[in-house]
Amino acid sequence: MMYNVKPYIHLFFITIMVVACMPCIFAQSGYRMWLDYRPLDNDLAIRYREQLRTLVFPITGETDSVAHAELLEALNGLLGHEPSHADTSNGPGILLVGSASTLPATGPVSEALALLPEHDDAYVIYSGVYGENPCTVILGGSDKGVLYGVYAFIASLQCGEDITQLSKVACPKIQLRLLNHWDNLDRTVERGYAGFSLWDWHRLPGYRDPRYTDYAKANASLGINGTVLNNVNANARILTQPYLEKAAALADIFRPYGIKVYLSARFSAPVELGGLADADPHNPAVQRWWKEKASEIYRHIPDFGGFLVKANSEGQPGPQNYDRNHADGANLLADALKPYGGVVMWRAFVYEDTEPEDRAKQAYNEFVPLDGQFRDNVIIQVKNGPIDFQPREPFHPLFGVMPQSQLMMEFQITQEYLGFATHLVYLGTLFSEVLQSDTHRHRPNSTVAQVIDGSMNPQPLTAIAGVANTGTAINWTGHPFAQANWYAYGRLAWDPDVDASAIAEDWLRQTFGNNDTFVHDVLPLMMRSREAAVNYMTPLGLHHLMGWDHHYGPGPWIKDKPRADWTSVYYHQADKDGIGFDRTAIGSDALGQYAPEVQAKFENPQTCPDEYLLWFHHLPWDFRMKSGRTLWDELCHRYYGGVETVAAIQATWAAQKNRVNNDTFQEVADLLAMQYEEAKIWRNACVLYFRQFSGMPIPDGLEHPEHPLEYYENLHVHVIPGI
Structure with missing residues (x-):
């Protein structure tokens, strides 16, 4: 294109x-x-x-x-x-x-x-x-x-x-409203689908690309007031003097727009940069190193915001390497930043090095015992769901169970599990669905939004983060409609209770103009798009069915990897008796990490909402659904319905040909054609794969896949960005 x-x-x-x-x-x-x-x-x-x-x-x-x-x-x-x-x-x-x-x-x-x-x-x-x-x-x-x-x-x-x-x-309901950039120092972007990193480290600080100012404008227009420049899988060199000078140049550009700069810190930096024997939080030499490093950073960036840290997760170093806990590690950095007003955002995306009984339980198990042990300038950054930014997850059980600690939300704006920048998926509905989920902690209507904005448990710091979807693509996000996800995140970071439909309408009018017919047609398209993706990818609470490593396209057959929880079969557990992950008391009991009211809602498969049924239950293929269909038939209809919705979205967009400029129209039309074909691949691959366990036919009226299962298992995607 x-x-x-x-x-x-x-x-x-x-x-x-x-x-x-x-x-x-x-x-x-x-x-x-x-x-x-x-x-x-x-x-x-x-x-x-x-x-x-x-x-x-x-x-x-x-x-x-x-x-x-x-x-x-x-x-x-x-x-x-x-x-x-x-x-x-x-x-x-x-x-x-x-x-x-x-x-x-x-x-x-x-x-x-x-x-x-x-x-x-x-x-x-x-x-x-x-x-x-x-x-x-x-x-x-x-x-x-x-x-x-x-x-x-x-x-x-x-x-x-x-x-x-x-x-x-x-008035913003949340104090710190940040973008997290998973940008590497070589300008590649982990899970980035819109080109290379915005930050031209080679030419900074001497050359200050005008694009940096335009980036600041876009964020300021939404009320975003912080940006983490580098990947959570951090390179320690970001804390060296040359890179601090480069980061300081960006901070100077962003400052008039109300935006502070933050950095992802590698926990082992005292070893890698300072030549110390270890990075043990209890080692006085390590404590001294971080205090001196904080002083150096603030000499370069007087209003530096603080550190984001990923530790003891996916092979990253952390305090557990030295038999310390997350509070020990977070407090080490918090003490170094405290004199300058800096904060530590300590990610709760963790799981044990050994194979867990249920990865969904790991963050709760590791962090809840530490409630009340974190410094007042530490805030625990929790993903919206307990696995990993899936097309749909229940809200994370940590929200509402750590009243003596500060919790913040982490959303993913970049579409790692939702078709990258190829698929039109409006995420405002996903964000709002999570934010308005009722934790049932402490009082009625205790929503996740009320946890993170401090209205349920007053806390000195409130914050929210979104993993950015920006890059060097001329339109910033790769897909014209992916801009709406950056926009929606910013609006909800300011006020988590704003209606996702109202946000989408504002974005359409500000982006494409005030043609009421156009808005009337395209707004429903946006509002249906995420549910369509859930249906053609992971309906009824299924999750983690994507291709290995790159996460693009279906892979329900993935098994035999170094860890069971890095496979798809671990999560769907399909066999001749049924499908789904039993997280009730007779299964992994992950449901027991939620409030009794939430448990009561989900523990009975007869009353559990269809959207989460197979997240919490392993059920027989002939289980009778609320629709009256068997589980197998309902699963098939969801997969086929998702593809049909994409076809309807295509038709709606085709009718807009004379309402937008031709380049934008054609780009979206071409991407929708790709999405339609890829949605069919998702549908066909998953239906054929699960049919071999159900032993049941594809329901009457639904077309049969044009290829056998082996065809889809042998599809290979050769060029994948962001991995």
């Missing part, structure tokens, strides 16, 4: 007359994402120009400067108009932008101030009257709040809202 690499930053030079003649045709490479300020409909633009004649925006620092520049660029692009600047707020059509310290607390500003939450990142967008003239106020709790408010106001314009009736009050 050929890409038009010009970012179209200057789209606002297109005349309003041309846009009026061609309201649905616009050219974009995807580089500008939801910040592509193409001209609005002529009537709407005229109305906004009347309402935004004059701008009052006192500039007091770098963050104000970037907010001011972004606002003017948006107004020029959307309206073909830049308001006049004024020092005082008089006359019609005034837009007042600033904070309590920069705007006079009179008239509508004082009214907005009364609504403003006490938080630096908070903002109010308020329609008021100054004298006899209507005006709009964007008031922030600080310069960062102003920046976030400006981006929210721009989004209101993009979505065609009535700006004479605004009263938006926004």
Whole structure:
């Protein structure tokens, strides 16, 4: 596929007359994402120009400067108009932008101030009257709040809202809202499907690619305020002086956008870099080494955010190498960072070196006994589910069971198990499904969101992380619709309770324009896409059926690997008697790690939701489902239904041909054609594989796979990015 690499930053030079003649045709490479300020409909633009004649925006620092520049660029692009600047707020059509310290607390500003939450990142967008003239106020709790408010106001314009009736009050529910980059120092990206790493380490710090600034803009527009630059499978060299100088250059670029830099630290760095005999947390020499390293880092990056650590998991070094526990390891680094205000995000993605009874239980078993032993600047980073970012998992049992510790969420934005950047899968529904899951801990309606935002168990630190899906692809994420997953994550990081459908609609309008017919058609497409993927990959609670190592395509037959829990047969346990992993009390008892109310919901296969049935139960092939079908027939219908949904998505997209530019239309159409073929491979491979155990025929009315099982078992994918 050929890409038009010009970012179209200057789209606002297109005349309003041309846009009026061609309201649905616009050219974009995807580089500008939801910040592509193409001209609005002529009537709407005229109305906004009347309402935004004059701008009052006192500039007091770098963050104000970037907010001011972004606002003017948006107004020029959307309206073909830049308001006049004024020092005082008089006359019609005034837009007042600033904070309590920069705007006079009179008239509508004082009214907005009364609504403003006490938080630096908070903002109010308020329609008021100054004298006899209507005006709009964007008031922030600080310069960062102003920046976030400006981006929210721009989004209101993009979505065609009535700006004479605004009263938006926004305050983030989560303090630290981060992207985790699994980027390596050689610029490869583990599980990255959009090209190479954004960070050109070779040319840093001397050359500062303008793309770094555009990356910062995109994150600031969503309220993301932190980025971990390197892979959790860390290379210790990231902590050496040359790389600290490079990271400092990125920190300088990101700082005006309210974004702090974090680094993944390799636990064995004192040995690899410092020449010490060990990295034992109780070794005074090791403690001293980390304190000196922290001092060095803060000399380069005064506002350094802290460390992300993967330890004693998948072969990574950690405190257990020295018969210490996770609290010992995390507290070692926390003590080194404490004088500077830094934090340690210690990942709970762990499992024993020996074969476990059930890998889903490992994190709970290792961390719950340590509740209350972590420093107050340590936060435990927990994946959304207990296995590994599967298309669907129940929420992780750690949420809600460590009241004396700080927990944060880790989502995966990059589609490691969901078709990479080839498949259209909107993840806002996955994120929301997890966040709104009820842990039933301590009080009714104890959602995962309430755990991580601190409202259930008050904690000094609240945080959320998303494994980034960005790369050097011109459209950043490889698939045009994968941008929506970055966008949805950012919106939910700010407020975990926002509706996933509302987020998707905002993204569509900001990215593709305000054509109501287009939005009406494509929004349901997005909302169905994740369920379709679950159905053609891992329906009814199945999981971990993907290809070995690369995780692309089906592999339910995978066995005989170095560890049982690195195989598919370990998880689906299909045999002549049935299928599924029994995690009830008579099985692994992983269900016992949840609250009694959750156990009661899932322990009875007759009442267990279909979506999690085979996650918690091993059931006979003729088990009677809620649909009235046997388990085997239902499994087949789910697989076939997933493929049918992709076909329906293709048809819906085909109808949008004259509503988006041809390059974007064709790219999505081509990728959907690939997705359809790959969905059929998933369906055929899995149905044929499981049929040999069920001994039952494919139900009437469903087409038979065109090849035998051996054909699918021998398919080899030769070029796979991100492994």
